[in-house]
Amino acid sequence: MKEIIKSGTVLLTVTVIAGLCLGFVHELTLEPIEHQLQIALYESMGAVLPQAETYIEAEDFILTDTFFNLTRGKVNDDVVGYVVGVSSSGYSGIIDVLVGIDTDGVIQGISLLRHTETPGLGAKAALPEFTGQFAGGYGALRTTRSASPSQNEIMVITASTITTDAIVLAVNDALSFFEAYLR
Amino acid sequence: MSKISGISRIPRIFKNGIVENNPLFVQALGMCPALAVTTSATNGLGMGVATTSVLVCSNIAISLVARFLPANVRIPCYIVIIATFVTMLEFMLEAYMPALNQALGIFIPLIVVNCIVMGRAEAFANKNGAFLSAFDGLAMGLGFTAALTVMGAVREILGTMSIFGITISETFPQTIAMILPPGAFITLAFLMALINYVRGRTA
Numbered sequence: 175m176k177e178i179i180k181s182g183t184v185l186l187t188v189t190v191i192a193g194l195c196l197g198f199v200h201e202l203t204l205e206p207i208e209h210q211l212q213i214a215l216y217e218s219m220g221a222v223l224p225q226a227e228t229y230i231e232a233e234d235f236i237l238t239d240t241f242f243n244l245t246r247g248k249v250n251d252d253v254v255g256y257v258v259g260v261s262s263s264g265y266s267g268i269i270d271v272l273v274g275i276d277t278d279g280v281i282q283g284i285s286l287l288r289h290t291e292t293p294g295l296g297a298k299a300a301l302p303e304f305t306g307q308f309a310g311g312y313g314a315l316r317t318t319r320s321a322s323p324s325q326n327e328i329m330v331i332t333a334s335t336i337t338t339d340a341i342v343l344a345v346n347d348a349l350s351f352f353e354a355y356l357r
Numbered sequence: 358m359s360k361i362s363g364i365s366r367i368p369r370i371f372k373n374g375i376v377e378n379n380p381l382f383v384q385a386l387g388m389c390p391a392l393a394v395t396t397s398a399t400n401g402l403g404m405g406v407a408t409t410s411v412l413v414c415s416n417i418a419i420s421l422v423a424r425f426l427p428a429n430v431r432i433p434c435y436i437v438i439i440a441t442f443v444t445m446l447e448f449m450l451e452a453y454m455p456a457l458n459q460a461l462g463i464f465i466p467l468i469v470v471n472c473i474v475m476g477r478a479e480a481f482a483n484k485n486g487a488f489l490s491a492f493d494g495l496a497m498g499l500g501f502t503a504a505l506t507v508m509g510a511v512r513e514i515l516g517t518m519s520i521f522g523i524t525i526s527e528t529f530p531q532t533i534a535m536i537l538p539p540g541a542f543i544t545l546a547f548l549m550a551l552i553n554y555v556r557g558r559t560a
Contacts (some may be wrong), residue, residue, distance in 0.1 A: 175390065181430045188422075188434045192441040199445045206452035267462075290462050293396045294517045294536045333533060 221245040222274030222283040258348040262339040273348035281311045296337030363558040366532045374496025381504035382552040386472040392541040401509025405502025414442045418496035423483035440469045
């Protein structure tokens with residue numbers, strides 16, 4: 175009995191001290207982490223909707239897990255476009271895509287905020303060679319294996335069709351959302 | 358007095374951790390992150406450094422409290438201590454090195470169950486002072502880091518013709534399988550065989 179009490183007390187002490195240390199470090203890093211996320215987000219917004227000068231998060235829409243961000247891009251007080259954040263399932267985890275759409279429904283650019291795709295394969299989707307294809311697209315995009323895709327076609331990344339499809343799906347979701355609620 | 362004899366053990370500790378008893382190639386520990394994370398030299402290096410920092414901290418902490426822990430609860434206590442350090446590492450990476458955090462992803466929390474950390478706690482830290490335990494953690498960590506970086510470099514070079522993100526050749530063919538799981542196993546196998554061959558010759 176005494177042994178059990180001693181063991182229990184030791185475990186309790188260790189976990190309480192551990193908890194306190196963790197709580198301390200957590201508090202310490204809360205702000206920097208928030209800061210990092212904000213930086214990443216605003217950098218991406220500037221990249222996908224460069225014509226806007228200010229980015230204001232939309233208060234009048236309810237966000238979901240799939241549509242995790244909706245921001246209006248403005249110059250002075252005029253809305254010049256929207257930034258829509260859409261999630262979809264990639265090859266090895268969730269991909270968060272930021273899509274910049276102007277008021278005519280034309281994609282200005284896309285950016286991958288977060289992904290865990292394989293380096294050298296699906297991760298190539300984060301590179302401008304791939305994301306650059308989306309600019310100018312509208313309506314609904316398709317994937318193609320052709321080496322010279324037309325305006326609304328996106329060339330598949332070799333050996334990474336799942337990643338490519340996931341991103342095109344996310345972008346099409348953003349476009350449909352625009353058609354339904356923002357046009 | 359004991360510090361003097363302690364210091365003289367340090368070179369031996371480093372040789373042990375980096376070469377003779379290399380955690381990955383000789384002890385065959387930490388193979389899961391080694392296979393999964395070494396898709397590039399940078400990732401291998403990052404994971405190695407992260408694991409090393411946990412190793413040093415946990416070795417020090419465990420060597421300090423080992424004598425107070427009853428034998429029947431010592432393992433859970435080690436795990437709590439190790440997990441605490443890993444979680445603190447995670448917070449720090451998220452706050453100050455988000456790119457590395459993204460690259461290593463889920464394998465950072467998996468450092469908790471990396472056998473190297475627990476292994477050194479049981480084999481060294483609970484029997485030695487904090488000073489030497491710190492160096493043992495550092496030595497084993499360096500050995501692991503070197504192993505992971507070499508693995509990552511081999512796979513990155515053969516798989517993408519680049520090293521640390523810098524392209525080596527645009528024309529030489531890339532063996533994509535090297536950055537996929539089969540490449541991981543093959544690279545580990547060949548490197549292990551190489552290390553053991555060299556060890557065999559100099560033994």
